[in-house]
Amino acid sequence: MVSGSESGEYGEEKAETNLFIERGMAMEHLGILEGRKKQILEKRSGMTQADIACDTSSLSGSVSQRACVFCGSRVVLYPVADAIHLVHGPIGCAAYTWDIRGAVSSGPELHRLSFSTDLQEMDVIYGGEKKLYTSLIELIEQYKPKAAFIYSTCIVGLIGDDIEAVCRKVARETGIPVLPVHSEGFKGTKKDGYKAACHALMQLIGTGSTEDISKYSINILGEFNLAGEAWIIRQYYEKMGIEVVSTLTGDGRIDAVRRAHGASLNVVQCSGSMTWLAKEMEEKYGIPFIRVSYFGIEDMSKSLYDVALKFPERPDIMDAAKQIVSEEVKTLYPSLQKFKKALTGKKAAIYVGGAFKTFSLIKALRSIGMSVVLAGSQTGNKDDYARLKEMCDEGTVIVDDSNPVELSKFILEKGADLLIGGVKERPIAFKLGIGFCDHNHERKIPLAGFVGMYNFALEVYQSVMSPVWQFAPRKGGLQ
């Protein structure tokens, strides 16, 4: 097996290597880089297959769909709406993340502003500490935030700015938490960025009062309130008689984060970004955690039941969960049948950020009659991929940290009718003449919860069944 050594690094595009045949995949004219092959496999029964390689940094020169450490941190902390988010570096990192997420707030909207120290050549030469300090003091004076997050970008480490010291000084002078986020782009992968963000959150957790918090309480972790999804989820739990102490970080508030250690249970979605935090909180505050997903009927219901199971002394909580599920499903199920009828037999390709989401999507797609021919993620780990392999149908291609060439190859080879992904994947689908569903942070329609399942089915239906594809070359283009 090729290891991450020098030999595997250069991606000679050999037409058919032994490795590849071993993995049961036919190479066609679109090649896969040698250094990438161990991150792809096709499910074949009766074949001994090596595990997929993952948790590695992207191959140089491969057009990865991943981002960087900074992106990971920015994504996690973005929805905290009463803090300022100051990006310390040249302008790009702040400009490209200005108001790009669909994370909504019920109150303050500081998270929708973009702040940058906009470092110039002279700052790079003489250091940016002073500019950072002045920027912070001014911004805190102007916007009166509850806290400030300071993101380090690539060059900050190199020019030797002591961010920690500046943050401490500003915190002292302004009386609010000023938290450095060590998110230099090159210092790892997006996952390291998640961790840096969680580390900043850990500095806040435990600093608020836990008085009056019910024993039957949870934190919702890894739910970013895209299009108001956290509100939907929160409502379900509250209906069950459970107190939601904080949502990390959807519709996030600093004061709520500070009290998070008062909850009895952490309910973790988006495992990639928040498991680390949940583990830290377990260790430090003894709060257990469970992993859930709010996508699709099955997983959504399970996420209510699993929480109820954690409070066995209160059977009314489980009763309420059952009540919610039965009511919701009663209205949802019939409304899905129209979509199912139209979509049965259609094939989907999934390429999203975290692997956990793909599990739910596979189930959700099956519930509307669709099969999955490609499943992959930017940041899945070994366990994720093992589970994915188990779940997938025969012949499904599984990829880690893929790129446009590979995605296109498999979409065409497998005859997918739909791609689920984010902005960077969208034009690939449309160019190739297939439907697309945006399941990333930019979406404006809630896809979580029972109502989200309806929205998801509707969106898939409207994209896959659109008559416009008749003109696509794939379908002969009517010529």
Place this chain on the structure above:
Amino acid sequence: MSHEHAKTATQNACKLCNPLGACLAFRGIENCVPFLHGSQGCATYIRRYLISHYKEPIDIASSNFHEESAVFGGSHNLKVGLKNVSNQYKPEVIGIATTCLSETIGDDVPMILREYKKEFKNGSPMPILIHASTPSYQGSHIDGFHAAVHATVKALAVKGSRQRLINLFPNMVSPADMRYLKEIFRDFGVAFMMMPDYSQTMDGGPWGEYHRIPPGGTPASAVAGSGSATASIEFGSTLESEKSAADYLDVLFGVPAYHLPLPIGIKGSDRFFSLLETLTGEKRAEKYEDERRRLVDAYADGHKYVFDKKVIIYGEEDLVIGMVAFLQEIGIAPLLCASGGKSGLLKKRIEELVPDVNELGIKVREGVDFVDIEEEAKILQPDFLIGNSKGYTMSRKNKIPLIRLGFPIHDRFGGQRMHHLGYRGTQELFDRIVNTVIEQRQNASSIGYTYM
């Protein structure tokens, strides 16, 4: 003006970083893959940003720095990356742009490229490697754009016997503008080399099969021929001579350089067409006379709606200058001309266009962000804002209509198909401005007239 708050940080930037412009320009070379020497995130963010405007796949490779590369230099990563891109994309050209990271650690990219060529001398056909220095801590996206154009010409242009050929450096304009410019040149019956040309790569048709690199773009061989052209035309008003591809060709190969502002408005378009007539010795085709006549006629039909309207215009400096020339023609006074760019020339160029700029109270501000512009807007109370999508936040908050143009258009459909240049582009812009006024009146009216 005195600010309500002291302001050191940039808030809601009215500019993007240097490498973005370079990637876009490299995308306008045929069979070329843009390659960023830096962290993975730069390529990903820039792809995302461009995709949201152009709605086209745009593959940008990255050398994908790790900690070791930052400590020991990015040479190894760059070489591995180039090899991998060559294998997967089979490009004819790789356009390498640096980032703040690789510039700060001081990677000597030209040297690394020389080494790479030596090491892989006997490998598969070696792509042409073009290197543009684009540190994000200098200038803005427009500087990266010009740096890539300049680097490409510098890398490829050779001396040759004079051809009846005109070079055109159109600046960062829309794919639709580029198609229109090519149509004009074809109608003049003159050979031309337009660089870059992303009219197809960033606004193309559907694919029956996957294209590693979409069809279209200026062929490297055509850029090579630019050294033997009769003349170069370069659109732009704030480009320094040492960064100008046209001036490079002038100095090195004696190809005369003609600099024009972006041809927006009748006078600007007239100047462009007259120059083409002079250079080719041909009359412009009748259809352009028609376009011009229709535009003059439209000015007459619509003049009352727009005269004396007050606007704020923002965006790249060259675009702002081109727009001011046009707005002057229709009686619209810009209260503020603003840009995130900082060439130091914006005010001077606008004074040349509008000699009584100070008497008219026209403010010109360079290096501003959207919070600065919004503060001005609150005081100046313009009738509308003109610029890219990123002004929407202040437009909504202050209930000032926004007329979208330029880049990026992220909250409307079809930004890549929008015309800005020549009679045709001016016509489109004029129609949109008039319609904005009409819509505003109609909405504000208690009667709801169905004829305007």
